[in-house]
Structures are given as structure tokens and as C-alpha cells.
Amino acid sequence: MSKKNTLSTESYKGVRDFYPEDQALLNYIIATWRTTAERWGFVEYHASILEPSELYKAKGADNEEIISEQTYTFEDRGGREVTLRPEMTPTVARMVAQRRRELGYPLRWYSIPNCFRYERPQRGRLREFWQFNADIFGSRSSASDAEIIAFAAALMRAFGATEGDFEIRIGSRTHLDEICQELGFDDAKKKALLALLDRKNKMPVADFARAAGDLGVPLSLLEGGKVPKEVAEALSFLEGLGVSNARYDPTIVRGFTYYTGIVFEIFDTHPDNNRAVMGGGRYDNLTELFGGDPLPGIGFAVSDEVMRIFMDVRGLIPQYLPPTKVYVAVAEESLAGEALQLANELRSAGIATAVDYGERKLGDQIKIASKHRIPFVIVVGQNEITSGTFSIKNLDTGEEVSYERSRLADFFNA
């Protein structure tokens, strides 16, 4: 082992290390996603991050560009081309197609995968991120469109957001198809229009108008028109559910080519965070790639990092507290065995307990407990062991209370 060349302690570019405070926040985000999804009747599935690259190539020509430029794709030692999943939809389509006849519909599934994209790291875009995905398979009803949108709104509220904090913008791919038909667009021109609309909010109005003109699309076609039937129906159901911050927005199209019906985005209304937090839509043909009849689906996704930014601009990030409730310190190293035993008694009673081995001075041990933000300390010394009475010290207030050994847990369980 060479000690001459020291290794860097930096993580790989564009990914994150999760120290306990970071991990506690990620766990809070994941637990909130999970609890809310299960409340709404969704059940969890999962898959490996490794997928055969064909899964992404098959989706259409525009995705080949993503595969070749924006994914982690490599050949394994057995000559298989493998991709670290950039999103979950192709995987869930594959899994549903595999057990298509065994699964009952409507099927309500959610997942919390980590996903990977090779791109320049920037605010809200990292090379590895966690992404909540929820989908309903086997329904063509606008009620399922409305329910998935209402669920997305409930997910926002579960993080402490109020209706004024976000706006639900609903577009329709059928509307886009009609425009393209009216203009006699071929697939290439349709894709160019889709790409332009998807970038609309990231470019100056004049640039957008010029690009639309270059494509031969009158702005009036994009911005006006009557509300498509499926959007009107979804809005009506949403009204019945008390969701009042949703509206039709013909410019919402979403980047992926696989959408076939409504598409939607949940926009942050905060001036410092002008972005879509969540987004999704209806895709009624996705399982066709695997053979068999098409199975309708509707779903959406949100990433941990975009969720964190939303919480951050509003002060909704909860304060970090460690899971540990008490630190057992020890007056001298020879009593380490006694400290271990006392710690185990507390653990048996359900109290999250850390313990010191007495290699450092008692004062330093208490400083460590404080540094780790553990709220209480119990010191094990010869007097305490002999008397059978221990003090529980509150590190915030300095207050101490004495308990008999057999009753220590009562203090924490009270």
C-alpha cells in the first residue's frame, strides 16, 4: 500500500455525498413521497439501475440522441450494451409488459429510483438524482388523468406547500397533433415544434416568436384555441376535488415523444424559482414496444433536488435532529463494559442509544454528544454503578434528573 500518493477525497463530478444531515433530508423527502403515495393507494415497485440499452433506443429517434450523448452507456465484460437508467418510464413499461396478464387494472404503482444523466451539473440538474414516479395503468378515463394530477398537488401540499405556491398547467398532445395535421407537418417538423415548445419558458419571447415563424407556425395556433376535450374533463374532475390552481396551457408539451394525451407540469410560483417542479402525462402506446395490445398509462415524476430547491426557497426544510436520543458516557476506560451493558438495557427498552468507550476524557465525551446533537447524556461511573442511580443530563438546558437504573427508560418513554 503506497503512502506517497494521497488519494483525493472528492466525490465523482456532478454527484453528491450525503453526510448525516443531507441524508436525513433525502430520507424526509423519500418518506413524504412514500407515505403520500400509499395514502393514495399506490404500491411500490423497483428495478436495477442497469438496463439493456435497447430499452431506450427503441423509444424513437430523438431518444437515440439522448442515449448517445446524455446517458451513461457502456459495454459490459460480456459484450452487452448496458445503460444506467436516465428515467423510470421505460423500465416500468417493461415490467408491466412482462406480467401483463397477471396484473389487475387499474394498476397504481410508484417507485423511487436513482437515475443518471451525463450532463453539465447545474442548479436542479445533477448526474445522479432520486426521482419519485407514480403511474396508473389500464384506464383511459379522464378521471384517472384528474386523479394523478390531484395526487401530484397533494404531494406538493405534503411538503407544506399551499395552493398559491404552485400552479398546475395542463396541455394536450392531441392538440399538438391537430396543429401539425392542420399545417401538414411531417414527423421531423413535428419533433422540431415539440422541442421548441419544450424550451419556450427558457427563452426570450421574441426568440420564441421568431423560431415559431421560422417553422411556419402562426403564434395564434399555439396560444389560442378552445380547451381540448380531455383537458376540460380533467379540469372539471379537479374542480370537484377542490383543486383550484389548475388551468389549460397549450404551450405545455413535455420533452419525451411517448406522450399521447394530456401532459402537465406543476410550476413553482416563487419568483426565485421559476421552474416546473413535477411533470407528466398520458402515454397510451408504451407497452406496444414489447408486443401485444397497447395498454393505457398516465404518470408523472419529480426529483429530490428540484423538490429540495422548492422547499428551500420557502423555508420548508425541516431542522436536522439525529435519531439518537441519549449518549452513555463513561468516567473511566475500565468501566467500558458497564457502559455497554447500560446502553443495551436502554436499547432493549426502545431508546436509541450511543455509547462511549472511555478512551477520551469525560468532558470531551460530552462535547462529542453535543457535536452530534444528541439531546441527553448519562454518565456511567463507579458511584452510579454502586448506588444504582444515574443522572440524565439535558445538553440543551443543562438540567439533570436522577433515576434508578431499572427506571431510566421511563424518562425517555414518558
Next chain:
Amino acid sequence: MSKKNTLSTESYKGVRDFYPEDQALLNYIIATWRTTAERWGFVEYHASILEPSELYKAKGADNEEIISEQTYTFEDRGGREVTLRPEMTPTVARMVAQRRRELGYPLRWYSIPNCFRYERPQRGRLREFWQFNADIFGSRSSASDAEIIAFAAALMRAFGATEGDFEIRIGSRTHLDEICQELGFDDAKKKALLALLDRKNKMPVADFARAAGDLGVPLSLLEGGKVPKEVAEALSFLEGLGVSNARYDPTIVRGFTYYTGIVFEIFDTHPDNNRAVMGGGRYDNLTELFGGDPLPGIGFAVSDEVMRIFMDVRGLIPQYLPPTKVYVAVAEESLAGEALQLANELRSAGIATAVDYGERKLGDQIKIASKHRIPFVIVVGQNEITSGTFSIKNLDTGEEVSYERSRLADFFNA
């Protein structure tokens, strides 16, 4: 989108799809790891699966073989060599080294990463697996050796294992160092002995004896001898903690070169599963690679798949139940909006509720609820809406009870 060539629904070789029942079991395993670790005062950290390949190469020559043959290692689009982590220890050493002065010691950390190894898939060995890791940094005390072993034993019991179900075998790298010194072994011969001992339980006794003879190691040296001091101390602390199924085993060495003190394995005693379930040891030099003084550490790991096999051979796998408590079925499609509203009322009261949109017959909707193992069904029809009284049907017993709309949640919360 071509419909001619249908895609395979198979996952990538050697990894798993997690359908809801599989995911529920993985979640149970992860939740049991997490709850027990936090009870023992450990806090969670995490990192990306992507690591610079140097992190693994630096550990020693034998690991270069692992890097070149058993990992997923590739060059990213920016020319960086990157590896999907095969284990967590190098990552945690990197993270601790990075914030070395800010962290307080002893530091008790755990993590539940997914890890990747390119190897022939077999029972208990997959290309992607979840692995629980727990480490204590900053203590050289045998009390910390004993505590990490006692914690590993508690983790076994948390899954329903009793002491007779497993045996804790403790070896020592210092003992191995002494043998090598006595025999005048160089590093290459030491590595060969380490590799041989690590394979001992997987080969016939005669083959092991022959190989030891070829290396010039008398069997008496390996199997006899007095108990090393650090093992004797750990065993004494363990006795004080009531852990009686631990013993000294000089043949336990563990495969990784980085161990420097005690090493241990928890063996399954079931005749159908003769394998180590958990394993770990002391490594007092790991952070040296990143510069600065050595920081002592001790830790262990266990994978989800080996844990699952342990549970399986003993019938300890819990029965699957979905999180969803009630299915709201709807008598006709025109009432879908009413069904959505009723479902939301139940969710607001904390009841995990799925809902149907009425595209299938009522009987089929109830069959779907049953197929998803949802225990209760509420039917929304015009009569129910008018009367304000709904029946809750138990799908197991067929029993029905009637409740006023505003009191439906009371049934589930009772």
C-alpha cells in the same frame, strides 16, 4: 416508433426486478436494518454509486484484480475512469477523511447502498445487491470490537433469529501476521495464505491441507495456538452483554487486505445454508490513503440477498400485505367523480385508499381489489350517494357493515 421488432421484457442479466411483493420484502429488510441501527446509536450517510476508479485501485495490488475483472468500470464521456461501487468501505473512508476534523469521535455511521459486481450470478451472489454497512470510527478499544459484533448479533435477532440459528466466529489479522512473520513470508506469500484461508469453507478438507502444505504452512499453526489478546478481550465484553454464541476461529481472515485487527463472520447454522451471513473487521489504516494520521475503524456488512436466504430457510419471511386498506369501486362510470371525492375524504382521514373509475363492471372491480389483496371495498352508487350511507365489505369474510359517509373513516381508525 417501429412496431415490427418487439423488445424483450427481460431485465439485464444478474439483476432483479422488484414487483410489489419483492419490493415489500426489500423494504422490510431495509427498515429492519435501519430501525435496529438507529436503536444502537448509528446515523445514516450515503453516497453516489459512481466513484472515481482510483478509489479502489489504491487499496492494494489484489484489488487491482477485482477492479479489472469484477467491477463495472468504464470511461465517462469526459474521459474520467469511473466505477460502480462494489462495496462501501472505500467510500466511507473517503467521506470521513474529507471532513475528518469536523466529525466527532467515536463516530457511528451506517449506510444502505446498492453495490455492483460483475460476476457469474449464483445463489446469494447477484450483480446488483443492497448492502447494510455499519462502522465505528475513532476507537481502538476492544469494547468497540465487541459492540459492533453485539450489534451484528442484535441485527440477526431483529429478523427473528435466535442464538442457536447462528454462530459468531472471530479471527484476528494480527495472528495471521505473526504466522507469516514466523514463517518468513513476503507479501505475495501472505496474500496467497489469506486467499487460501478465505476459501477454506468452500473446499474439501483434504484439498485445503494439500494447498496449505504446498504453501509451506503447518496446519497446526493455523488451527491451534492461544487466543489472541484482542479476541479474548472482545469475547469477554460479549459475555458481559449476554452474547454466548461467539468463539475464536483462527481460520476466519476475510478476503479484503485492509483489515488490521479482529475479523469476524456470522455463520448460519442451518444445514441448508452453510454460509457467512454477515462479516467484518477492524481496519486501522484506511484513511491514511487520503493523507493525515491513521484513523481506526471497525465495521461489517450484510447483503439483502444473503439476509433473504437466511430468512427463507427458516420461514421468517413475513406475509405480503399491500399498504392499501380500502378500494372504492363505482357502480357506473358517470359516478367516477363521486368516487374520487369519497376516496379523497378517506385519504384526508389517513386511510390508504385506491379508487376505480368505473370503466369495468362492478364485479370485475371487486375482483381487482381482491387480486391486489386490498382487504376492504366500498361501492359508490346513486343510492349510496342519495342516502349518505355506504357499506364496507370485508373481502376475506364477505361481511358488510354500513356507515354514514362522515363516519366511514372511524371503521378503519378503530
